[in-house]
Amino acid sequence: MTTQPMNGASLSVVVPVYGCVECLEDLVERIAQSIPSSIARYEIVLVDDASPDHAWRRISEIASSRGEVKGLRLSRNFGQHAAISAGLGQASGDIVIVMDCDLQDRPEHIPNLIEGLENGAEIALAQRIGRQDSGLKRLGSWCFYKVLGWLTDTRYDHTTANFGAYTRKAIATVISMPEADRFFPLMVQWAGFKTVLVPVAHDARAHGQTGYSFRRLLSLASRIALSYSDKPLRLVVGMAILFATLALAVVAFSISKYAAGEIQVAGFTSIVASVWLTGSAILASLGVIGLYVGRMFNNIKGRPHFVVSEMTGGRLDAISVKRC
Numbered sequence: 001m002t003t004q005p006m007n008g009a010s011l012s013v014v015v016p017v018y019g020c021v022e023c024l025e026d027l028v029e030r031i032a033q034s035i036p037s038s039i040a041r042y043e044i045v046l047v048d049d050a051s052p053d054h055a056w057r058r059i060s061e062i063a064s065s066r067g068e069v070k071g072l073r074l075s076r077n078f079g080q081h082a083a084i085s086a087g088l089g090q091a092s093g094d095i096v097i098v099m100d101c102d103l104q105d106r107p108e109h110i111p112n113l114i115e116g117l118e119n120g121a122e123i124a125l126a127q128r129i130g131r132q133d134s135g136l137k138r139l140g141s142w143c144f145y146k147v148l149g150w151l152t153d154t155r156y157d158h159t160t161a162n163f164g165a166y167t168r169k170a171i172a173t174v175i176s177m178p179e180a181d182r183f184f185p186l187m188v189q190w191a192g193f194k195t196v197l198v199p200v201a202h203d204a205r206a207h208g209q210t211g212y213s214f215r216r217l218l219s220l221a222s223r224i225a226l227s228y229s230d231k232p233l234r235l236v237v238g239m240a241i242l243f244a245t246l247a248l249a250v251v252a253f254s255i256s257k258y259a260a261g262e263i264q265v266a267g268f269t270s271i272v273a274s275v276w277l278t279g280s281a282i283l284a285s286l287g288v289i290g291l292y293v294g295r296m297f298n299n300i301k302g303r304p305h306f307v308v309s310e311m312t313g314g315r316l317d318a319i320s321v322k323r324c
Contacts, residue, residue: 011035011042012093013110016083018048020101021055028062028069030107036114045090046101048073049083056310063312075309081182082306084162088171090311096166098184105163109200113165122170122193126163128202151225151232154189160197161185169193180299183224223295233292236285243281 013031017024028044035042046069048056059071072086084098095114099105109126116124145156162184166174173191174184189195225232 007038008040009038009094010092011039011095011097011114012091013042013044013097013099014047014084014087014091015045015099015101016047016049016080016087017055017059017101018051018077018080018083019053020103021051021053021058023103024055024058024062024101027101027103027107028066030103031110032066032068034107034110036111039095039114041093043068043070043091043093045070045072045087047071047083047087049080050074050077060312069312071312072308073310075307078306079182080162081184084184085175085182086306086308088175091171094168096168096171097164098166099163100161104203106201106203109163109198110165112198112200113163116196116198117165117167120194121196122167123188123195124165124198125160125195126200127157127197128159128161128163129199130202148186148224152186152229153231154186154229156185156189157197163200164188164198167193178299180303180305181223181295182305186224232288236288239284240281243278247278 015027020027024046028046031044044066046059046062048059048071050073056071056073059069059073063069063071070090072090074083074086078086088096088098095117097110097113099107105126113124113126142158145158148154149156166188170188170191170193173193174187177187179187
């Protein structure tokens with residue numbers, strides 16, 4: 001088994017920014033202090049996903065005083081995973097760290113994640129021990145991954161998320177994926193590279209509130225399932241078979257009642273049952289197919305996954321219409 005040399009490697013830290021302007025300076029400082037001595041060069045890529053607290057001004061100030069900081073500003077809120085994709089497109093390091101901006105992911109664990117890439121691993125995911133989220137958020141996260149795992153026939157560990165260290169090979173694979181609906185953990189898992197889990201402590205959110213409500217998590221799960229799995233279509237087929245079985249059972253019951261003389265008007269019950277059951281099955285099937293057609297339409301349009309309206313250091317034209 002080969003060991004990847006980390007001495008002299010370059011490092012990029014990609015951070016999507018939304019609703020945590022108060023902790024950006026502390027975040028950058030703690031990241032800088034956590035970079036191991038084996039890293040020859042590092043950069044911090046902060047991606048403002050149209051944060052409602054006007055984070056871009058703070059990012060620009062930090063970038064002007066710290067040469068290792070790059071800032072990207074998306075033209076509108078494209079979502080966390082599109083923002084991650086935007087940052088990955090600008091990350092130049094041999095190793096890439098992806099983490100959230102709210103300091104629940106401790107920058108001090110970066111050296112541990114980098115060490116996890118030794119012995120041939122391409123991905124080192126942070127496994128959050130003792131999550132400091134509210135009970136409702138933990139429940140929402142658990143439900144999200146359960147629903148998503150069931151819909152995509154994939155096993156997810158709800159203790160892991162985006163926080164992790166990734167080799168250039170893993171990041172290049174994710175960037176090459178053309179899906180319009182971006183979901184970073186699933187794209188990484190689909191690549192199939194050797195992955196290790198690194199236990200890390202988890203902190204309470206330093207500032208602001210999460211942008212993921214319970215309803216938004218379930219909506220995200222269904223959207224991802226439609227983009228990455230055909231299981232809903234297979235469920236529709238199973239439902240159609242179930243409805244057909246029920247309709248036959250109702251018809252058989254109706255015939256038996258008619259034969260016993262308990263039904264005066266022949267065929268009424270079986271017709272009503274057949275119409276309602278068949279109609280429901282058809283409408284449900286068309287609805288699911290329509291959702292898939294909608295997702296296909298979004299991908300066929302070929303629009304960029306994100307639009308960068310401003311950045312520190314130039315090269316705006318190179319990424320403002322980029323489709324990862």
